[in-house]
Amino acid sequence: MHHHLGVSAFATYAVMDARSVVPVGADIPAEVAAVLGCAVLTGGGALRNAAKATGAEDVAIVGLGGVGMAALLVAVGQRTTGKILAIDANEDKLTTALELGADEACTPQDLSGRSASIVIEAAGHPRAFETALAATAVGGTLVTVGLPAPGAMSSIEPLSLTAGARTIIGSYMGSALPANDIPCYAGLWRAGKLPIEKLVRTRPMAQINEALDELAQGRSVRQVLLP
Numbered sequence: 001m002h003h004h005l006g007v008s009a010f011a012t013y014a015v016m017d018a019r020s021v022v023p024v025g026a027d028i029p030a031e032v033a034a035v036l037g038c039a040v041l042t043g044g045g046a047l048r049n050a051a052k053a054t055g056a057e058d059v060a061i062v063g064l065g066g067v068g069m070a071a072l073l074v075a076v077g078q079r080t081t082g083k084i085l086a087i088d089a090n091e092d093k094l095t096t097a098l099e100l101g102a103d104e105a106c107t108p109q110d111l112s113g114r115s116a117s118i119v120i121e122a123a124g125h126p127r128a129f130e131t132a133l134a135a136t137a138v139g140g141t142l143v144t145v146g147l148p149a150p151g152a153m154s155s156i157e158p159l160s161l162t163a164g165a166r167t168i169i170g171s172y173m174g175s176a177l178p179a180n181d182i183p184c185y186a187g188l189w190r191a192g193k194l195p196i197e198k199l200v201r202t203r204p205m206a207q208i209n210e211a212l213d214e215l216a217q218g219r220s221v222r223q224v225l226l227p
Contacts, residue, residue, distance in 0.1 A: 022182045025190075031200045031224040032189060035070070037178070039222055040185050040196060042145055043071030043122060045174015048078075049181070050143045051118045055080040060116035062108075062132040063123025063146060064093040066222035069100065069199050071120045074185075076101035077193040085116055087131065088123075090218055100198060111135060122146050126154040133160070133168070141167045145174065202226050 024033050043066075047053045055078040061068050064086055075084050079101075086097035086105040094105035106114065108131040117140040121132035124146025133156055136142045160166065174181070188194035199222045203211050207225075214220040 022178050024186050028186055031202050032196050034224050035196050035200060035222055036182050036185050039066035039070040041176050041181055042174040043067040044074035044185060045176040045181060046120050046143045046145045046171045047071050047074050049175040050169050050171040051141050053118050056082050057118050058083045058116040060085040060119045060135045062087045062121045062128050064088040064097055068122035069221050072097055072100055072102060073194055077188055085114055124148050126152045129154045136166050138164045143169045143171050145171050200224055
């Protein structure tokens with residue numbers, strides 16, 4: 001049995017290392033718990049752990065897949081005075097982002113000088129990284145969590161980092177300690193501050209091919225396959 005990332009997602013049974021398991025309450029539906037362990041951990045952690053966001057800062061999120069939308073929900077849940085900007089090339093995802101609480105939404109082409117002090121790049125594409133840097137305000141921080149193809153390159157102007165006092169941080173899996181972070185997000189869900197179920201579409205396992213087609217075409221946010 002070969003474990004992809006130690007998960008064995010397609011196995012009927014799996015032997016897990018205790019370090020790979022974080023228990024959640026029986027009150028949390030399986031489709032919500034599944035997203036806590038990936039999208040929310042990564043997107044929310046980029047915001048809370050890497051960027052140290054407090055809710056008072058303006059936040060921009062580039063790439064509105066599962067990770068980006070999770071970062072958006074966490075930003076909305078802890079927002080106090082900050083504004084939230086959602087950026088994606090897919091118009092449908094921009095509409096969804098506004099429904100989930102973003103203050104503004106635009107395509108990369110329509111960025112038009114908009115910026116934020118914290119920017120989360122969650123697309124995993126060189127052009128998205130460049131867009132995210134362009135959206136980072138003077139003195140701001142860019143956190144990149146996307147995983148581009150090996151060897152993919154982006155072009156940046158070093159002067160914009162120095163003269164603008166900008167910071168770039170790489171964050172893998174939200175810089176998280178899952179045993180600490182997942183219970184925290186579970187608590188936010190219970191409190192109604194993290195409505196993850198709005199991101200999820202469930203399908204029976206028999207529709208796995210259709211699910212993967214939608215994923216490849218960028219037409220879904222998060223799909224969970226159930227028996």
